Each structure stands twice: as structure tokens, then as C-alpha cells.
Amino acid sequence: MKIAVIGSNMVDLTSYITRMPTLGETLEAPDFSMGCGGKGANQAVAAAKYGADVLMVTKVGDDFFADNTIANFKKNGIDTTYVQKVPGVSSGVAPIFVDKSGQNSILIIKGANNELKPADIDAAAEDLKACKMIILQLEISLETVYYAIEFGNKYNIPVLLNPAPATNELDIDKVCQCDFFMPNETELAILTGMSVSDETEIEAAAKSLAVRGLKHVIVTMGARGSLLIDENGTQLVKPFKVNAVDSSGAGDAFIGCFACCYVENHDIVAAMKTASAFAALSVTKRGTQKSYPERADVLKLLNA
Template identity: 65%
Template structure:
């Protein structure tokens, strides 16, 4: 049985490691460059698959030189690509990423073929999607497709996780409330509720705004401050971060969601899944790149044995 279905984006990451960002009109030499497979949907799918969960991906690629490489990358990670299809005359999605010496990143995304993932693509994949225990969504694809996926999940009694990234102020909160898990980072939370998020107390109050609107579970990822889970049932947990020396934070949020999805469907225990997700995101920032920095089962089990307590 398929366990996790990711309906979402793929990108080619073009990562430049910089000493500083150039000023307008200035040309700078950057010390190094790396290219890899990325995109929020693809990253989350790969993280989940690397940990051993069966994953199906529903996505679009262009007809350029990046397309076959993206599909091959999915297949090499054991991801079902039956519904990753090409769009003629369109570029694949790309994401230029700039990483500064303190490991923080700035990202541009060009959606390309991701804009062509439509509601009927979900219908075409319905036979396999019906077998999923969890559907994972992000916002690098059209909102109509996201809403249709939520409707599909609700109709077939499938849990659904929505990562509202990149944040869209016009996101229909009624659809968000139909998701089991809503997972923004603190910046996305600030955009969605228009409240400050400088401290954990402020983040907690901002997340409560979403709960008051009817969301079931809000999980705020906070980078080096860990993550915060609030539930409409009154559960609240602050998951402490795992201390590591960060080299590149690109894709850490996706690593968190992919790992959380894996342990959620395997254990059904939200708090346990969050603890493992925090550790998985931490180890991911100790390497360069996005998917290339995600550990496999053996690597993660060794790391988690030291840093995760039940």
C-alpha cells in the first residue's frame, strides 16, 4: 500500500555560496556552486522515501534538459513516478539559491512546469492516491490544485498535511481548516496572520489565531529554536532543537516535513514524529545542498540514537 502521496512541486536547485550578496549593478565572484534536485514537494518526497516509506509523487516537469534528470532522481529514491509528467514547450521549475557565510539562504523560484499541475492530474492519479495514508501539499503549485487535493483527501478519509510555503496571503482558510496538519515556518505564519513572530510567545499567539479560525493542528517550524505544536484539543508542545553546526539550511524545512510524514504514518504519534523530524532537519543542515544533505535510514538511526528521547 502506498503510504505517503506528495502532490506538489519539483525544482532544479542552483546554489551559489557567497561571501556577501552583490549590490545593484555589482558583479561578485562566489567561492562555490552546486546544482541539485529540489523543490518543496520533491524534497519532502525524497526525505520521506529515504527513511523507508513508500511514496508516490504527482508533479510536472518541462521538456528541457532538467526533466529526465528530475524523474530519474525520483526513481533512484524509490519514488513512484507514474504521475510525474512532462509539459511540452515549458521549462522545468528552477530555484536559484544564495547561501551566505552564516549558512542562511535567500531563494528565488521560477515555477515553470509546476504551474501546469492541474486538478485533473489528481483525478488521473486517483486509484493510487486512494491508497495513501497521508497526502502532503505545498503552495508552489496552483491553489485550485491544492484545494482539489484537499477535497479529494476529505472525500476518501485520507489525512492531509499542508505546508503553506511560499506563504500566500490569499490562501482560503476554510480549505486550510480541512487539513489535519498545517505546517508553516515563523515567517510564513507572520504573513498569514499579520502578527509579529519575534519570540516564541509571539509565535504561540500567532498560531492561536489560526486555531481560533478552526485549524486542527498547527506546527510552526522555527529553525534553531525548534518547533511548536498547538492543537485544537489543547495539546501544546515545544520541541527543542538539536544543536549542530549549520553549514547550509537550504531544504531544512522540507526535511522536517518529510521525516514528520514518515513517522506519522508509521507510528500515528504526532509528538514522536515531531521529535524525529527536528533531529532529521538538524542533521540536514550539516551538509551542503537540499536532498543531497538528507540522511538515509542507517545514517539517521545512528544520529537519532544520540539525540532523540521518547
């Protein structure tokens, strides 16, 4: 089953810290790592790791990061036909700060990701039509996101939108054409303006989006699991308890695995459960894509 990811790639620059420095302060951090990331690329790798045939549509810069990003896609079995370099522009980068508890704070510089345009979707149209799902995020222009949603609807391809990083500029009415809308709690709060301090508030905020026409709202809640709101009601999928080391990329892990599972069996709750196991294993190691587990390890956790 082929899945298309139309979206971002970044170079993750991860600093492991004891605490964030205050203004004007310099602190020594205990460790640093560099790797391939970006929400679109992470989701593509997660889907591929779980067994999907993935087509990536993205842009990289003309710097020394670009060739490494393309090579990483190929290493993970991802089709790079539509991964293009943009002259005179930097690749996207994401400085990430991970504290002792494994929680992270992230900055993103979009770089070449801003150059992904509707024309690039048209250029990939014939290959996109063969896909069973299109995955989108918001690290590319909203114009391109909306165009991709329209493309999916035109050719009856299910569309999954991860509204991250969340922005109040997102037109909920335009994204109601998506089959799946997948924010985390923070993104849900930004998009709705509602409190999400507990599961009751999260459910209320998600329902406020569902009543506007979104078919399936799935909220990823980290250690609290994931929550589905659709016309059939509400379903909580409990998390798998693990020793978290680094939560970077866990939401992307969930989304990529979910997409792969859903196109295989079209069972939403079963796909959520498998995605929860995949994401749980991902936080037991440092990094984003390099922390993503093999399918056999996920199945072992599910059957434990």
C-alpha cells in the same frame, strides 16, 4: 505505508556567497552547485529516505532538466507514474543564495509546476486512495491545492499542507480541512500579519490560526525547534544542536520525515522529535536532497 506528494519539483541552482551584491554590483562567489529540489520533491525524497513508499504527482518541462529530475525520483525509490512532461514549458528552477552562516535566500520560477491541475489528481485517483497521507505545498496552483484537500477529505486520507511559499491569497477557511498545517516563522508572519520575533509571539500567531479551525498547527522554527498547537494545548520540541553549513531544504526534510513517522505510529510529538533530528542532520551538509541523512544516522542521533 504509502504517502502521496502532490506538488512541485525544481532544479536548485545554489550559489554560496560572502554577501549579496548591491544593485548594479558584480561580485565573485566562492562556489556553486546544481541539484534536484523543489518543496514537493524534497519532501518526497525525505519521506522516502526515512522509509516511506512515496507516490509523486508533479509536472516537469520538456527541457534538459526534466529527464534528470525523473531519474532522481527513481533513484530515490519514488513512484513516477504521475510525473509528466509538459511540452513547450520550462521545468521549475530555484536560484538559491547561501551565506557564510548557512542561511539562505531563494527565488522560484514555477515553470511546469503551474500546469499541475485538478484533472491530474483525478487521473491518479485510484493510486491516491491507497495512500495514508497526502502532502501539499504552495509551489503549485491554489486551485489544485484546494482540490487535493477536498480529495483527501472525501476519501478519509490525512492531509498535510506546508503553506510555502506563503501567500495572503491562501484561504484559511478552505485549508481548515487539513489535518496538519506546517509553516515556518516567516510564513506564519505573512499568513497572520503578526510579529513572530520570539516564541511567545510565534505561539500567539499560531493560536490565531488554530482558533479558525486548523486541527494541528506545527511551526518549524529552525534552531529554536518546532512548536505544536492543537486542542490539547502547546508542545515545544527542542532542536538538536549541530554545526549548520546550509539550511536549504531543512523545513522540507522535517516535513517528509514527519509524514513518514506519523503514518507509522500516529504519535505527533514523537514524529516531530524524529523529524527534528532528520532536519538537524540535513543542515550539516551542503544542498537539499543530497544532504538528507539515512534512517540509521537519525536513530543514532536520537539515541545519543
